[in-house]
Amino acid sequence: MKKIVTIVGARPQFIKAAVLSRIIVEKNEFEEIVVHTGQHFDQNMSEIFFNEMDLPIPKYNLDIHESMHGAMTGKMLEKIEKVLVLENPDAVVVYGDTNSTLAGALAANKMHIQVAHIEAGLRSFNMEMPEEVNRIITDRISNQLFCPTKQALENLKSEGFDHFGIDIVLSGDIMKDAVSYYNQKAEANSTILEQFDLDSDKFVLATIHRQENTDDPIKLKNILKGLDDISEEIKVVMPLHPRTKKRIAEFELSTKVLLIDPVGYFDMLKLLAHCKMVVTDSGGLQKESFFNKKHCIIARDETEWKELVDNGFAKIVGTDAGKMLDAYDHFLKAKSNFEMNLYGDNVGETIYFHLKNKLGLN
Structure with missing residues (x-):
């Protein structure tokens, strides 16, 4: 064989x-x-x-x-x-x-x-x-x-x-197939919302892990400031990558964001399905947001998934706290056709x- x-x-x-x-x-x-x-x-x-x-x-x-x-x-x-x-x-x-x-x-x-x-x-x-x-x-x-x-x-x-x-x-x-196949399993099996007392559509999901963001104290501080500003309007939940956790402690930074341990795939899909929108520097999560019909704020200066930005599903804000909050306000009013077949x-x-x-x- x-x-x-x-x-x-x-x-x-x-x-x-x-x-x-x-x-x-x-x-x-x-x-x-x-x-x-x-x-x-x-x-x-x-x-x-x-x-x-x-x-x-x-x-x-x-x-x-x-x-x-x-x-x-x-x-x-x-x-x-x-x-x-x-x-x-x-x-x-x-x-x-x-x-x-x-x-x-x-x-x-x-x-x-x-x-x-x-x-x-x-x-x-x-x-x-x-x-x-x-x-x-x-x-x-x-x-x-x-x-x-x-x-x-x-x-x-x-x-x-x-x-x-x-x-x-x-x-x-291929990530589209994964989300389609596992979404129902996640909905049935994950208890992440109950665990952290999260209401559907009442929180923003954030993930930050890229080395260029986590290892630069100014960039990391700015990102946390942007997330803190958003958290004045809505709860922000961030599963914490081990490197990010280490750097926050090392740089003696603080945040109002709800920091939780890294989560499994079912929990992440449940969070994606029920969040208001997403803030991330991850490449994969940009698409997973789209597959779950959520707008995405990209905490990087570029993206490999240009079609998401071109079609209004995502915005690139870098590590600018003001741009991050502006993007959040923009997406609160945005109407997007998530039925587009991009993938x-x-x-x-x-x-x-x-x-x-x-x-x-x-």
């Missing part, structure tokens, strides 16, 4: 991989081996996702975390290579733009193993972001590129990828079909 190795390491990758893994199990036409690099190691950011979402338990957990980018990527590369020698797969599948993504693609490429990159072609055009470097290199050394949006496809064309002998597929965004349909099935063909299983 043909075999693929799937490399995951961070929360969004667990969610995306769950969609494809479920299809692979149902079809039973090739084998999947899951490798967890350990990049997200907190129980609420890793283990709980495998339990909630019925993900295949990783055959390998590399337990690599808490390192500088170079050291982390290097350790991952070394250990993933050993796994690939043992498993000898026909293809390696990577997701997104993390160090785990880059290390998995590099290890496979150097061993002449086919690489499929899901969520290819995204660009922030900010080379100071580690994720931007990761995604550009991963795209260039992959054999199959699955683009979530037309803009991602155009980005690859403008960079000359049409001439590289690579399969480029406009697949749509495709049956995305997991599309990706599965092309993967299967690449493996010679037509």
Whole structure:
């Protein structure tokens, strides 16, 4: 039987991989081996996702975390290579733009193993972001590129990828499938609203985790000021990323925001379904907000999901507290057509079909 190795390491990758893994199990036409690099190691950011979402338990957990980018990527590369020698797969599948993504693609490429990159072609055009470097290199050394949006496809064309002998597929965004599949389960199983006495449509959901925001005391202070200003009008709830928690304490910052521990996927979906709107520096949460028909305030200077801004579903405010409050006031009155189909349909099935063909299983 043909075999693929799937490399995951961070929360969004667990969610995306769950969609494809479920299809692979149902079809039973090739084998999947899951490798967890350990990049997200907190129980609420890793283990709980495998339990909630019925993900295949990783055959390998590399337990690599808490390192500088170079050291982390290097350790991952070394250990993933050993796994690939043992498993000898026909293809390696990577997701997104993390160090785990880059290390998995590099290890496979150097061993002449086919690489499929899901969520290819995204660009922030900010080379100071580690994720931007990761995604550009991963795209260039992959054999199959699955683009979530037309803009991602155009980005690859403008960079000359049409001439590289690579399969480029406009697949749509696999995260859409995940939200569609798990929303009802989240509604039935999550008790997060009761736990924190939250009323539907009476709170804003915030997440801040990007290193360029958390590690800069001025930026982090400004973001918290913006959230505090919003909290004068409505409750703000922020599941706290471990790095953000550490920096708030280190910089001796304070906030009026309700800070809670990191939450599992079902709890996050429940919060998204019932919040008023979202403030985030996450890429994935921008789309999850859209899928849950919520406006999104982006605490960054750019976004990979330009179509959300162009169509009025999101606003970029950077770390400007005044702009953050203005965006909140704007979205209170905004009327948006969340029925627009920006991210495709049956995305997991599309990706599965092309993967299967690449493996010679037509």
